[in-house]
Amino acid sequence: MSLPVLVINPNSNDEVTASIDRALDPLRSNDAPPIRCITLKDGPFGIESQRDADVAAVCVGAAVEEQVDNAAAIVIACYSDPGLGAAREITSKPVFGIAETGLATAIMLGGRVGVVSILKKSVDRHWSYARALGLDRRIVADLPVNLSVAELADEASVASKMLDVGRRLRDDHNANVIVLGCAGMARYRERMEAELEISVIDPTQAAVAAALSALRLEYRGERRTNGS
Amino acid sequence: MSLPVLVINPNSNDEVTASIDRALDPLRSNDAPPIRCITLKDGPFGIESQRDADVAAVCVGAAVEEQVDNAAAIVIACYSDPGLGAAREITSKPVFGIAETGLATAIMLGGRVGVVSILKKSVDRHWSYARALGLDRRIVADLPVNLSVAELADEASVASKMLDVGRRLRDDHNANVIVLGCAGMARYRERMEAELEISVIDPTQAAVAAALSALRLEYRGERRTNGS
Amino acid sequence: MSLPVLVINPNSNDEVTASIDRALDPLRSNDAPPIRCITLKDGPFGIESQRDADVAAVCVGAAVEEQVDNAAAIVIACYSDPGLGAAREITSKPVFGIAETGLATAIMLGGRVGVVSILKKSVDRHWSYARALGLDRRIVADLPVNLSVAELADEASVASKMLDVGRRLRDDHNANVIVLGCAGMARYRERMEAELEISVIDPTQAAVAAALSALRLEYRGERRTNGS
Amino acid sequence: MSLPVLVINPNSNDEVTASIDRALDPLRSNDAPPIRCITLKDGPFGIESQRDADVAAVCVGAAVEEQVDNAAAIVIACYSDPGLGAAREITSKPVFGIAETGLATAIMLGGRVGVVSILKKSVDRHWSYARALGLDRRIVADLPVNLSVAELADEASVASKMLDVGRRLRDDHNANVIVLGCAGMARYRERMEAELEISVIDPTQAAVAAALSALRLEYRGERRTNGS
Amino acid sequence: MSLPVLVINPNSNDEVTASIDRALDPLRSNDAPPIRCITLKDGPFGIESQRDADVAAVCVGAAVEEQVDNAAAIVIACYSDPGLGAAREITSKPVFGIAETGLATAIMLGGRVGVVSILKKSVDRHWSYARALGLDRRIVADLPVNLSVAELADEASVASKMLDVGRRLRDDHNANVIVLGCAGMARYRERMEAELEISVIDPTQAAVAAALSALRLEYRGERRTNGS
């Protein structure tokens, strides 16, 4: 049997992993590699700061080293892409970060991209990373819902806040594709898309889809110059 | 049975269509929509100039209008993305241009992107389009093989020229992912990848893979503001 | 007698051609080549979408090929510059697109450029094109009046809407030069300029003026790499 | 009789003024305002440094103040555009700098712009100014001939050096329009254009042509916010 | 005794010089070169326009030439950096402009930079200069208080206007470091910082601090290519 796409949730919150796992069901097929989601026991419970992301990066590096022989491709399921660079140094199998892949997927759809962030302080990190990726000119706005990752679990009230941000992205900033700026927002995709009538991208779904395509088409991982 | 992904070869060269079609075999699956490739009888025989691309755009627009009810998603298989904007006005089904999608796919793989062009005069159009897409900062070089589309059929001699360009992209410009800047280059992907040991992206494969993912994940097409 | 500057109105609306023609009177002189305006019978009636622009591009290409021997220079009088690239492949005589030339003229005047668009959906195409031209950083805003080309004929009500957009460009976005983003807006230039007290550029006038200068100074057309 | 276009040569070298004056003959017409060239007695003999340009700027400011009532429009004939901002504060008549206008004219012609500079140290100032203008992305290279303004008078040897730079701009950097980066290079335009077979823009000619067009079309000068 | 850091106030307003001088007290030390502030008698009384800045540039050039032997490093204390380029041609001792250094200091502090300008018309010059410096992407907003340099002397009412602008920079534009866009604003730094609770940079202080560091670390001035 073929090796799975390994989806690493870099935080230690099993509920988030379970919700990610459910959201990936549409991508499962008898005719494709399996998809396996894991929680990093040593990761921070939520990734709400640069420091959390730094800790997560190290945990991801360790997990990739440990698990890479049992995976055909790897997805890092946190919108800060922690450990992405390290993972690509460790293995030449394809590794996908959900921020990088989510934004690229939105661009493929022709979009003026709007991003939904959890916290105001995430917004700065997002812009800095988008500049590093050279993709910032395609993002029309990045707006926070101002919820902690914990609060995201309270679906009823969260949904209306996210819809509100989605409407502002669409109507005030002319976004025509929305990227959810957190792996924990997966469960809200369907609702938002139904209400807003524009594509809403769960970046974990996008990255797993990209990983499955990469396996079919036998893309290599990025070639990191090594030795020198 | 589900509607196919429709791949439109905007030129009237059936051989190119056949070669595109063969290259898509790895993406075919019992568990996915079929992939159907068509040639545009009225399209130019090859698309080597802006004028060719303009003519192709109109043919693509007409073909999309005529065929859209029989397709679940559409891929425009010419690296100028002719008719992409028009197609997105005609339908809200997802439409992919191979240049836009090929570049975004290379970005997903973390790449410093090198592009192989057919002709020197294609290079300017490519840069202008990459600027329009806001993706130019990720492209490290775009180098021509200086062959006409017709010459591309002569595999033996073409392969060595393409490898030569590929090596310059990798070694002189530090590219770590290569995008083939023409749908007619599909047959050279495997050979180049084996020799260069970096990912070589056939943008038609990339766009069809993206279309299949979009269908699984039920992305909408870009929402073009209409009426006003 | 010297060959004329040929102004091609790519739509099939003779009234628009007539209004363009009148607006060019200040540029007519016994000491300069004549200015001749033509309507493209096969063009779309108005150019309000990318698809319209694609069709217009092909019509312009055909017209340029047919008429180029009877013209000293060519102006394409539609703010999408349809067929501009093709025209420059067909002839080495100077060819001007009104968007490219209108923006460059505004820059010459030292301006923070504001653009008046017809429709909201034109705005996206404008920004994409301005990025392709590398001129987007000089444009402070591009705002739509949200009128169809047809409605533009109703002068009384249109004028007040255009003035309103002009005031917002000047006062809210600090524009000090305005470019009319449609050849059909020529008749409103004078009124806007009188009210707003800043330069308002009718891009067709600007392009014809540039063509006359190019002929006096014997500029060549852009040298499109040919053969390869 | 109508007021002239006043061309200010900001250096005190009468021979340069005379050569500029001759180069403007093709723009003279009975049907257009006269063109009058003046030398600034107090200006530096040549403008080869930022300090020279600073001194020139003050001289230009004084000259504009003194002469503006006798001019319909003003052209500042030095590729550093000294005093351009000040002139636009002094008068609302149109004022053109030859660098700003030369680059914008090259852009109108669709060009990938190459610039010929006098000295290596001019190159930095040019790039800095092009960034300030937001036009740097259209300039493919700026190469020096490394001659002092004085040496420019020795036509025989200068011509071959300039042609050499022109060929490198065209062949190595793919420029298809060349802008002469000094008002004193006017006399070489014809020769270069004949040899290189691409447009070579003398920016003083371009700016005077723009001034004549601006007068015909009654453009205002840039509206500098005043009072506050 | 060691040569001083020479701070040139390019305007002729002795009160401004005195206020600059006082603000530099925290940088004075027995263990560092002295700091000496001078007023340019021939400079404009205030620098409120490009023309003022042009005149100031020439005065600064002359002062640098005259004084450079008596200085270890030079600071030009006007936010237009008049004469900065010329000064670096005259001497290879380090020369600092307060705009360039103020912005770079804000960047060192990790900031999203907000700039307080005196007048609305200063804002355009600031953006143009920031583009020339290649630093514009770090500036989130540049807002004017709309006071003349003279009015800046009336502390009571000025302070509240500056605080108001500071609050808008911090709250509406998310600035986390503020740069005072005029040497004459030095006296308001402390008050603003206390109220706003974010760093407020007096660029003259920043530039003198940079000059003192440059002397300790024996940095050279920028090497301006000379001769050619």
Add this chain to the structure above:
Amino acid sequence: MSLPVLVINPNSNDEVTASIDRALDPLRSNDAPPIRCITLKDGPFGIESQRDADVAAVCVGAAVEEQVDNAAAIVIACYSDPGLGAAREITSKPVFGIAETGLATAIMLGGRVGVVSILKKSVDRHWSYARALGLDRRIVADLPVNLSVAELADEASVASKMLDVGRRLRDDHNANVIVLGCAGMARYRERMEAELEISVIDPTQAAVAAALSALRLEYRGERRTNGS
């Protein structure tokens, strides 16, 4: 006695710390806070990859938390700026990264910045970070010496390799200020500067100088939005 500037060497190589410490002597003064350098026992021995940098970031975060009460300001002495974002979340005291500060210092000196990197693979990380900082347009080239951090200890042969890179930065890329892209290169600064005759910036020196200035001028650390 006043709290020191704490310089954190994020690797565990005491010799590098000792060499950093020596290079800071010119900044020590009776009239300024002391400078204290520490080695991170748990850090990687050298920081040659993204993974090393990730590990270092976590170690720096922990060290800052532990030591911040005993420091007035903090400098992170590794050219990847590991842990910089986290440190600014932990404390509102000023924290400086040597890459960010080294580049900003070079910009203050008016420079076209050249960077000397240790390894080819460092170059990509540097460019990505420079884009994130919005400072990439000021960097003219980033060239590797291709030495491991260990090899850097062998002074005799290293010096000639670094000089070679320095000459290429200055002569081929027109750099006029060089930034040493590694804290371990400090000992080569003097030699390079003497040979190249342009400023060579040891970014650790630059960052400590900036920290001392920040303390004198009482700058706050960046205000990281907290809570939300």
